[in-house]
Amino acid sequence: MKHTISVLVENHSGVLSRISGLFSRRGFNIESLAVGPTENPEVSRITIIADGDDHTVEQIEKQLNKLIEVIKVKSFRPSDCMARELMLLKVSATAEKRQEIMTICEITESKVIDLTVNTMTLEICDKYDHLVKFVSLLEPYGIVEMVRTGTIAIQRGNETITK
Amino acid sequence: MKMSASKAMVECLKAEGIDTVYGYPGAAICPFFDALLDEENTIRNILVRHEANGGHAASGFARMRGTPQVCIATSGPGAVNLITAIATAYADSIPIIAITGQVATEQIGSDAFQEADITGAAEPFVKHSYLVKDANEIPRIFKEAFYIAGSGRPGPVLIDVPVDVQKAMIDFSYPKSVKIRSYKPTIKGNFMQVKRVAKALKNAKRPLICIGGGVFASNACEEVRKLSEIMDIPVITTMMGISCFNDEDRLFFGMIGTHGVKSANAAANDCDTLLLVGARVGDRAVKTPLALEESTTIIHMDIDPAEIGKNIGTDIPLVGNAKDVLSQLLEQVEPMKHDEWVEHLEKYRKPRKFPKAKKGTVDPRQFIEKLSAAMPADTTVVADVGQNQIWAATSYKLKPGGRFLTSGGMGTMGYSLPCAMGAKMACPDRTSLQICGDGSFQMQFMEMATCVQYGVNVKIVVMTNNRLGMVRELQDIGFNGRKVSVFLDGSPDFVKLAAAYGIPAMRVTDTRSMNKAIDALAGEDRLMLVEVCVDEDAPTL
Structure with missing residues (x-):
């Protein structure tokens, strides 16, 4: 089962390697990992999508908490949070296919950010399942290149990671 | 107060009550060693013969004192040699502070001479680690390192200090308290x-x-x-x-x-x-x-x-x-x-009965049981790893006040002599008894020189059977007796080897020599070695 784990860490060099090292040496599977600064420049936030049973996730949380530079660990249930991922995708598109692809963009609320004679580059920000769908819609045209950020997540309502 | 960062590092150790450190010098840690010389009456450096043994000695010292203790190595190979000791301390939750030299800041990442990414390499085995980039951070980092190593679940902390950082001038004052927002061990129970x-x-x-x-x-x-x-x-x-x-x-x-x-x-x-x-x-x-x-x-x-x-x-x-x-x-x-x-x-308690030992040998369990009856109550017994460890763990009958040390989690061969040395220096009034096999002894016997040099009285017991006994037994039971790479042919005469270091030694081959050796081990507190010849097929249990 997939779990979304949010981690607040001190913004020190080497923190990311401590965390990724912990996952690999304890045999935890990371599906995606995204890191960036927060409202406090001293603190970074890491969102990890991990695969495993409840026992594994409990161990992940406890082991993360043992790292000195980890300030807070919280794992979200899918219903408690909103998760997004950014993807840039370059697809083969000759002039006659452009309109079809534009229609897909319109429906999926994605954007065309670059255009050449034979390709279109698209940008989409959505939840994981929608990205999968988006990719499957574009596959018939020929995907030339694709890049994704990894999921970030935030809690619904007034809840925050620290309270 | 203005001072060099290396002097500040020494002041940090003084503030933490450190009186003994186990270090092996090299170019990248020389400024720190130079500063240590100025304080040699307060902090003595014990020049071990291998960096890992410095770590194990600090571990033995820390276990007896109950406070974090310090080992030091230079950059590159020195630091990498220390990893075994760091991992051993980590597995058994022993608070040690490993201080390593590093190549100059501007050389980091250039594969310079004796450069190793030691904070990266040791990461899986440390409770925490620091690579010091700003000399002004030294007082805070040392204060935090000692606090982290010794509090909560104890463990090793590594401080890697580039050589140019050691030479920098800083304004020194040692922090009185530690503030780490993300580290608050639970002390009281719910x-x-x-x-x-x-x-x-x-x-x-x-x-x-x-x-x-x-x-x-x-x-x-x-x-x-x-x-x-x-x-x-x-x-x-x-x-x-x-x-x-x-x-x-x-x-x-x-x-x-x-x-x-x-x-x-x-x-x-x-x-x-x-x-x-x-x-x-x-x-x-x-x-x-x-x-x-x-x-x-x-x-x-x-x-x-x-x-x-x-x-x-x-x-x-x-x-x-x-x-x-x-x-x-x-x-x-x-x-x-x-x-x-x-x-x-x-009902499950049974008095031990020992079979008659083969000619020229004694039963190792019987030897240890008899030895334990004779040794002073407050003896610190340090067992190595292998059959000797189990013989010691199950046959040495500790008296009130006795202490038993070993590498439990990592099972590191070669731990016992340096650990016993550190334990003895931490508590000079207690007898330090080291028990190892002829396999593990050959991973650590260079430390006999350290014991001689600094007058550290360790009672060394080497159980010889010319085998890596624990593996031999595993191959006998689990691999149809196909014995491979467990024969220690070519080993020296350990009594003569001790003599070469000027250490009195004797060999146990029968009941008479056993009783004589036990008398000597239980007697005067001095550096000595006893080789105990045991049957190559002697079982662990």
């Missing part, structure tokens, strides 16, 4: 959980306490004794918990595990409620945790929440420092009697 534990123990018909190394780490041996006595609960230990509880106590039933004693394993099998204190249920201590958790109410007390539920399912978790939590528990419990249960366990 009151409701303590009550639940008290109730579970009260309702138990066949309760049992199993203690591990965490009881030493929190200095809670006395609290365990009180709990056992008041509630009449039998006690067993893991290997790391040996000497935490009086061997002669009527409620003590020995060491648990695949190489443990029958009475301890039977107690674990037959109990209905098991209180684990500072024990992580390692695979060598409990082979089938699933079976145990199904048949038993498991109460797990540990300062590290990650240990609870990791190896064994728990009915009542209790996070906190053993000494504090047990004191809280003692306020909740009433005297009980479990005569029937204790009598039941008594």
